[in-house]
Amino acid sequence: MNISLRVGYGLKPNEDALTLTRALTQLNSSARQIGVRSRSGSPIEKWPKELTYSLEDRVKEARLFRSSREQIKRNQNLNSEQKMTLLRRLRRESNLWHFDQLRLAHQAILGDDPVRQRFMTFWWNHFSVGNTKGTRFYTGDLYWNVIGNGIQGTFAELLYNVTKHPAMLTYLDNVYSIGENSDKGVRAKLNPDRRIRVGLNDNLARELLELHSVSTSANYSEVDIKNTAKILSGWGWQFNGERVWKRLVKLGLTDLSEPFIDHHHEPGEKVVLGKTYSPGIFSSGQESLKELIEDLARNKHTIRHLSKKLCQHFINENPSEKDISLIESAWHDSKGDLRVVHRNVLERAFKAINQPKFQWPLTWTFSILRKFGANIFAGWEELESDPFFDGGGSRLYREIGQNFWSKRQPDGFSLKQEDWTSSEHMDRRMRVSNLVFSYGNPGISCDEVIGRLGMARKTRNLVSKGRTEAEKFTLLTCSPEFMGG
Amino acid sequence: MVVNRRHFLASSLGYLTLLGWPRAGFTDVKSGRLVVILLEGGMDGLAAVPPIGDMALFDQRRELVPKNLLEVDRHFALNPALKNFNMLLKSSFGSIVHATNMPYKRRSHFEGQNIMESGISTPFAVKTGWLGRALDLAGFSGESLSLNLPLLLRGNKGNDTYYPAKIKKTDGPDPMIARYLANARSGMVSETFESLYFKENINNRRARRDPISLAKHAAVALRKVGGPRAAVIKVKRFDTHANQGADSGVFFSRMRLVDNIFETLRVKLEEDWETTIVVTLTEFGRTVAVNGSLGTDHGYGSAGLLAGGDGFKEKVVTDWPGLQKIDLHDGRDLMATVDYRSVLSSCLEKAFGLPHDFIIEKVFFDPKISRLTDRIFLRS
Numbered sequence: 065m066n067i068s069l070r071v072g073y074g075l076k077p078n079e080d081a082l083t084l085t086r087a088l089t090q091l092n093s094s095a096r097q098i099g100v101r102s103r104s105g106s107p108i109e110k111w112p113k114e115l116t117y118s119l120e121d122r123v124k125e126a127r128l129f130r131s132s133r134e135q136i137k138r139n140q141n142l143n144s145e146q147k148m149t150l151l152r153r154l155r156r157e158s159n160l161w162h163f164d165q166l167r168l169a170h171q172a173i174l175g176d177d178p179v180r181q182r183f184m185t186f187w188w189n190h191f192s193v194g195n196t197k198g199t200r201f202y203t204g205d206l207y208w209n210v211i212g213n214g215i216q217g218t219f220a221e222l223l224y225n226v227t228k229h230p231a232m233l234t235y236l237d238n239v240y241s242i243g244e245n246s247d248k249g250v251r252a253k254l255n256p257d258r259r260i261r262v263g264l265n266d267n268l269a270r271e272l273l274e275l276h277s278v279s280t281s282a283n284y285s286e287v288d289i290k291n292t293a294k295i296l297s298g299w300g301w302q303f304n305g306e307r308v309w310k311r312l313v314k315l316g317l318t319d320l321s322e323p324f325i326d327h328h329h330e331p332g333e334k335v336v337l338g339k340t341y342s343p344g345i346f347s348s349g350q351e352s353l354k355e356l357i358e359d360l361a362r363n364k365h366t367i368r369h370l371s372k373k374l375c376q377h378f379i380n381e382n383p384s385e386k387d388i389s390l391i392e393s394a395w396h397d398s399k400g401d402l403r404v405v406h407r408n409v410l411e412r413a414f415k416a417i418n419q420p421k422f423q424w425p426l427t428w429t430f431s432i433l434r435k436f437g438a439n440i441f442a443g444w445e446e447l448e449s450d451p452f453f454d455g456g457g458s459r460l461y462r463e464i465g466q467n468f469w470s471k472r473q474p475d476g477f478s479l480k481q482e483d484w485t486s487s488e489h490m491d492r493r494m495r496v497s498n499l500v501f502s503y504g505n506p507g508i509s510c511d512e513v514i515g516r517l518g519m520a521r522k523t524r525n526l527v528s529k530g531r532t533e534a535e536k537f538t539l540l541t542c543s544p545e546f547m548g549g
Numbered sequence: 550m551v552v553n554r555r556h557f558l559a560s561s562l563g564y565l566t567l568l569g570w571p572r573a574g575f576t577d578v579k580s581g582r583l584v585v586i587l588l589e590g591g592m593d594g595l596a597a598v599p600p601i602g603d604m605a606l607f608d609q610r611r612e613l614v615p616k617n618l619l620e621v622d623r624h625f626a627l628n629p630a631l632k633n634f635n636m637l638l639k640s641s642f643g644s645i646v647h648a649t650n651m652p653y654k655r656r657s658h659f660e661g662q663n664i665m666e667s668g669i670s671t672p673f674a675v676k677t678g679w680l681g682r683a684l685d686l687a688g689f690s691g692e693s694l695s696l697n698l699p700l701l702l703r704g705n706k707g708n709d710t711y712y713p714a715k716i717k718k719t720d721g722p723d724p725m726i727a728r729y730l731a732n733a734r735s736g737m738v739s740e741t742f743e744s745l746y747f748k749e750n751i752n753n754r755r756a757r758r759d760p761i762s763l764a765k766h767a768a769v770a771l772r773k774v775g776g777p778r779a780a781v782i783k784v785k786r787f788d789t790h791a792n793q794g795a796d797s798g799v800f801f802s803r804m805r806l807v808d809n810i811f812e813t814l815r816v817k818l819e820e821d822w823e824t825t826i827v828v829t830l831t832e833f834g835r836t837v838a839v840n841g842s843l844g845t846d847h848g849y850g851s852a853g854l855l856a857g858g859d860g861f862k863e864k865v866v867t868d869w870p871g872l873q874k875i876d877l878h879d880g881r882d883l884m885a886t887v888d889y890r891s892v893l894s895s896c897l898e899k900a901f902g903l904p905h906d907f908i909i910e911k912v913f914f915d916p917k918i919s920r921l922t923d924r925i926f927l928r929s
Contacts, residue, residue, distance in 0.1 A: 237790045237791045237842060237844070240790075240791050240841060240842030240844075241841065241842070242841055244841075261841055261842070261843060262841050263840050263841020263842065264840065264841055265790055265791065265840055265841055265842050265844070265846070266840075266846050266847075267788075267790045267846070270656070270657075270847070274657055274659075275659075280655070280657060280660065286656070286879065459715070459716075460716070463714060463715060463716050465696045465697065471785070471786065473589070473590075473658065473659075474658075475658070475659050481738070482676070482703070482737065483697055484697065485697075485698065485737055485738050485741050486693075486695075486696065486697050486698040486710040486741060487709055487710050487741055487744045487745055487748055488695075488696050488697075488710040488711070488712045488714075489696060489697060489710075489741075490722070490727070490730075490738075490741050490742050490745055491714060491721065491722055491745060491748070492696075492714060492716075494721075494722035494723075494726070494727065494730075494745070495714055495716050495719040495720075495721070495722070496716070496719075498719050498720065499716060499718065499719050502718065502719075503718065522733065526729060526730075526733045529729050530726075535723070535726055538723070538726050539726060539729060539730065542726075542730050543730070543733060544733055544734055544738075549734075549738060
């Protein structure tokens with residue numbers, strides 16, 4: 065398998081072969097925003113300013129969406145059919161994430177930093193945020209800003225910035241978690257007739273330990289989870305709630321970069337994995353989270369868990385002990401500097417060219433388009449009239465079972481081939497291939513791609529069975545070498 | 550009707566009718582079918598089947614107990630969403646097993662889901678599922694109504710998936726090309742491409758894939774002579790950490806979906822309903838007490854719903870552990886007093902005619918699993 069498929073999205077028709085030096089340059093480049101105006105148009109270097117939203121804009125959009133939806137639902141002058149029409153229009157017009165979905169595709173197909181994109185999607189998948197309560201509005205910020213910048217820093221910083229991001233705090237219900245002995249908790253106890261609900265919600269705490277950092281191999285207890293939840297209490301609020309927001313504005317508490325409400329935070333000492341986190345007498349307890357996350361980030365179980373996961377993603381589904389320990393020691397030596405860790409993963413990947421490596425349907429789809437100079441995605445000006453996917457590509461992502469904006473579980477998309485092998489999945493591969501050939505205007509032929517990527521004799525033989533260019537196209541794109549298995 | 554190449558090839562070889570025929574095994578062709586409804590996220594058994602006879606229920610989670618309960622007996626009631634299932638219970642074609650779970654206490658979704666599908670009490674220990682292994686032994690095939698093939702069904706050849714595509718302007722795979730792609734590989738991927746050679750081409754504009762439509766399709770497939778003998782349907786989003794609801798809300802709407810799946814299967818399976826067992830499966834139950842956001846967190850014991858076949862002995866099968874703090878697992882979760890693998894092995898015994906000892910040894914790899922068949926089913 066060509067290295068450009070393993071760590072990138074393949075080579076564009078006129079792109080130079082991927083060397084380690086070029087891969088490293090891509091990895092460390094700052095993001096260039098690339099897109100197209102229309103499906104037939106040539107690439108542009110920048111997305112229009114009005115489509116690159118700040119986190120504040122995104123949260124505002126989510127709030128607007130929710131309050132408009134409530135207004136329509138509650139309006140007693142409308143019959144149910146009128147309500148349906150209005151709701152449908154609202155959904156079509158509040159389409160901020162549709163641009164995110166397009167941007168993901170454009171950048172993969174046309175961008176000049178595919179290696180960087182691949183590492184970003186690895187982390188985006190590691191910190192999965194499914195769609196719920198407005199998170200589809202925020203998750204693009206998690207990808208382009210938090211992870212996009214985060215992969216140039218340490219894992220501890222990345223983990224901290226992801227954990228306190230509105231998308232994560234909302235998705236794993238931390239926005240509801242209020243300490244029982246916090247100011248609000250005490251108030252609730254003193255006024256039982258007012259029926260104020262307070263209590264911890266351990267959803268984010270549990271996944272922070274199990275999925276995002278140390279994993280179950282660290283053998284933490286329910287008490288560790290509960291104390292982690294206590295440290296996390298007070299972080300976040302219902303970001304898309306208009307009433308909550310108005311109250312917070314009055315209190316001057318709307319800083320989205322540090323969304324912490326100290327009167328929701330459980331006071332006192334908390335012990336997690338044997339270490340005591342105690343806020344000082346005059347402290348709100350806000351800094352305990354950073355302290356905990358720094359400890360989790362350098363825990364040997366975390367390092368092991370993530371080194372293995374990186375190997376599984378870029379080197380081999382069942383990585384050798386040697387590969388894992390190589391990444392582990394780079395992690396230890398660099399104190400979790402992701403630039404060093406990623407460089408080591410890349411160096412190892414360049415040496416593992418002969419090992420098969422299954423590729424996700426989404427990676428595969430983007431790489432077909434990139435390699436053939438084809439495009440089936442709308443340009444940002446034609447989002448409304450997208451012939452295939454009703455805006456942004458969400459339908460395509462959904463069809464191949466890999467929509468990052470869907471409702472889904474926090475463990476992310478599987479890295480294992482067996483989870484992507486079924487008659488329906490294979491049906492989708494052949495359909496997507498067919499769609500790209502018929503409507504994506506491939507710029508070069510199968511023979512040219514085979515030559516450019518130096519594909520194996522077996523693949524050439526397989527492709528030669530096709531009687532037409534269309535058949536050849538499906539045989540090539542669905543070949544073991546192209547799909548990675 | 551346009552006969553495409555696939556239909557022609559399939560019918561001329563007569564392969565479709567041969568595909569699901571039993572291989573050498575224990576069972577005869579007349580035996581039944583099994584449908585598993587996967588409830589993903591950890592289904593709250595205390596909300597599905599509230600133990601109203603246990604006063605601690607109201608102390609711990611008053612907000613989550615529905616008002617319009619459907620009474621089952623003095624001790625138990627059904628969530629109002631389970632209207633059709635209540636009819637099944639009343640006619641003794643439905644049953645509940647309560648205070649039960651797979652042998653797993655660590656409260657992780659992903660370990661729990663792996664265990665409920667693999668049937669092995671160590672997470673990630675095997676690459677096949679209990680249903681797949683049982684089908685393999687019985688010589689039948691199974692079908693999952695999903696895009697991917699769940700672990701639950703793996704371990705058996707000839708299994709299929711059904712989840713019709715909705716990509717505009719594309720045709721289904723060309724069978725010859727699929728075969729070339731199969732020949733270029735080996736193992737599971739090869740077999741899967743090969744299966745496209747025979748797969749019926751679905752008109753993707755019309756096909757629907759909401760759980761009820763999928764249940765209808767499952768019923769039709771299960772009724773086919775030589776068709777699959779097991780089907781798997783997944784209902785997601787039972788992970789109700791916040792705003793779980795009672796008489797309405799997330800849990801209610803999820804449960805109503807499950808209720809409608811039972812009803813759809815009952816109606817569409819026609820006379821084959823009598824030889825079909827339908828059973829729910831979830832990774833764990835949820836905490837007894839309501840949490841700070843009107844939801845529940847990960848717990849242990851839950852409830853299983855069973856229907857179909859030729860009748861059940863009791864409405865509720867349980868060794869009720871109680872909801873007093875001292876009775877709870879870790880002081881917070883409903884204890885599981887029945888190993889759900891016993892329930893599943895009874896269902897396999899009933900549906901596929903495999904002997905109990907054989908099932909626990911070859912399917913669950915645990916000779917200590919007790920036999921509950923006589924306690925659950927009217928005729929065993």
